[in-house]
Amino acid sequence: MGFFEKLRKNKRAGAPEEELTARGEHTGENLPAETANGSESPFEASNVGPPPAEPVKEGFFARLKKSLAKTRQNITEKVERLIKTSRRIDDEFFEELEEILIQADVGVSTAMELIDNLRRAVKQKKITEVDEVRGLIKQEVVSIMEGSDAPLNKAPEGPTVIMVVGVNGVGKTTTIGKLAYRFKREGKKVIIAAADTFRAAAIDQLQIWAERVGADLIKHQEGADPGAVVFDAVNAAQARRADVLIVDTAGRLHTKTNLMEEIAKVKRVIQRTYADAPHEVLLVLDATTGQNAISQANLFKQVTGVTGIVLTKLDGTAKGGIVIAIAKELDIPVKLVGIGEGLEDLRDFSAEEFAEALFSD
Ligand SMILES: Nc1nc2c(ncn2[C@@H]2O[C@H](COP(=O)(O)OP(=O)(O)OP(=O)(O)O)[C@@H](O)[C@H]2O)c(=O)[nH]1
Numbered sequence: 287m288g289f290f291e292k293l294r295k296n297k298r299a300g301a302p303e304e305e306l307t308a309r310g311e312h313t314g315e316n317l318p319a320e321t322a323n324g325s326e327s328p329f330e331a332s333n334v335g336p337p338p339a340e341p342v343k344e345g346f347f348a349r350l351k352k353s354l355a356k357t358r359q360n361i362t363e364k365v366e367r368l369i370k371t372s373r374r375i376d377d378e379f380f381e382e383l384e385e386i387l388i389q390a391d392v393g394v395s396t397a398m399e400l401i402d403n404l405r406r407a408v409k410q411k412k413i414t415e416v417d418e419v420r421g422l423i424k425q426e427v428v429s430i431m432e433g434s435d436a437p438l439n440k441a442p443e444g445p446t447v448i449m450v451v452g453v454n455g456v457g458k459t460t461t462i463g464k465l466a467y468r469f470k471r472e473g474k475k476v477i478i479a480a481a482d483t484f485r486a487a488a489i490d491q492l493q494i495w496a497e498r499v500g501a502d503l504i505k506h507q508e509g510a511d512p513g514a515v516v517f518d519a520v521n522a523a524q525a526r527r528a529d530v531l532i533v534d535t536a537g538r539l540h541t542k543t544n545l546m547e548e549i550a551k552v553k554r555v556i557q558r559t560y561a562d563a564p565h566e567v568l569l570v571l572d573a574t575t576g577q578n579a580i581s582q583a584n585l586f587k588q589v590t591g592v593t594g595i596v597l598t599k600l601d602g603t604a605k606g607g608i609v610i611a612i613a614k615e616l617d618i619p620v621k622l623v624g625i626g627e628g629l630e631d632l633r634d635f636s637a638e639e640f641a642e643a644l645f646s647d
Pocket residue numbers: 290294297452453454455456457458459460461488491537598599600601602623624625626627631
């Protein structure tokens with residue numbers, strides 16, 4: 287059985303939880319007294335090891351483009367068809383284009399603004415040939431996402447502390463694993479704090495990732511106080527001179543107050559030692575959940591100071607237009623995108639590259 291199959295199997299073995307899932311549904315189940323797996327990792331040691339360098343199969347851009355295949359089919363091919371079948375750039379053309387964008391989850395207000403800008407640009411540039419609109423669409427997509435990408439913040443000195451938040455199932459654990467892998471490949475000493483103590487199975491998964499990439503994991507038992515886990519992790523970071531401390535925090539949205547208190551507490555514990563930390567609070571959102579990702583982001587934004595978005599599973603959706611909506615509507619930079627299940631499938635987000643990958647031949 288492969289690594290990811292085991293990871294999934296382990297996930298399924300975890301008992302149901304009462305929490306908001308990535309799709310925004312309440313499971314309505316009661317909290318389990320114990321998970322099926324307990325806190326012992328059920329997997330043999332042969333599944334883990336130092337970070338293996340994944341073979342570079344193709345160039346960065348080609349990989350990104352390939353990961354957007356479903357979205358390209360849904361947006362690019364439809365736009366192409368529209369361009370080929372339209373004789374004039376008229377209201378009907380713009381309306382159909384707007385429809386394509388909305389269907390791909392660009393969001394009504396963002397799609398409308400994009401089309402307004404496009405109309406203006408067509409007029410200004412005195413474009414009359416439908417064929418010439420193609421390049422303009424790409425330009426307008428880039429310009430509507432302007433300022434939405436940014437690199438990860440780093441601590442000027444001492445360890446960079448990254449808190450990771452997000453609801454159940456969005457790909458939080460995987461993202462932490464990929465992120466740790468990336469830092470490890472840069473030669474950094476990485477510590478992960480398993481401060482989302484809600485489920486033992488989740489802690490086990492994090493353990494597997496940590497071992498796999500060669501990062502240290504600081505964990506307590508299921509149900510432990512997240513503040514206590516973080517306290518130990520901060521001490522370990524100091525003692526072991528870590529370069530990066532990644533803190534996995536609350537994945538549930540039982541109530542806003544709960545979440546707010548938990549995150550605030552974790553921050554306080556970190557700040558007792560590292561006053562300028564956390565250097566990032568990354569919110570993980572699942573691209574396949576479409577507009578629901580926007581509502582999650584708005585909620586987390588109110589609850590905690592999110593400094594960056596990680597948008598996962600871009601490869602799994604035909605509605606990658608959500609990237610444009612998130613970039614435009616949220617006022618939080620998109621820092622990273624997940625484009626697959628592999629260790630190297632976490633990339634810095636660049637709006638320009640995204641638009642290029644979406645609209646290039
Ligand atoms: N295709 C694809 N799958 C991904 C990506 N990121 C995560 N996944 C998959 O999404 C599923 C959920 O990922 P997890 O990392 O376990 O999610 P989580 O948010 O930690 O969820 P819980 O453990 O349930 O709280 C797993 O099957 C991952 O392999 C991505 O960028 N692309």
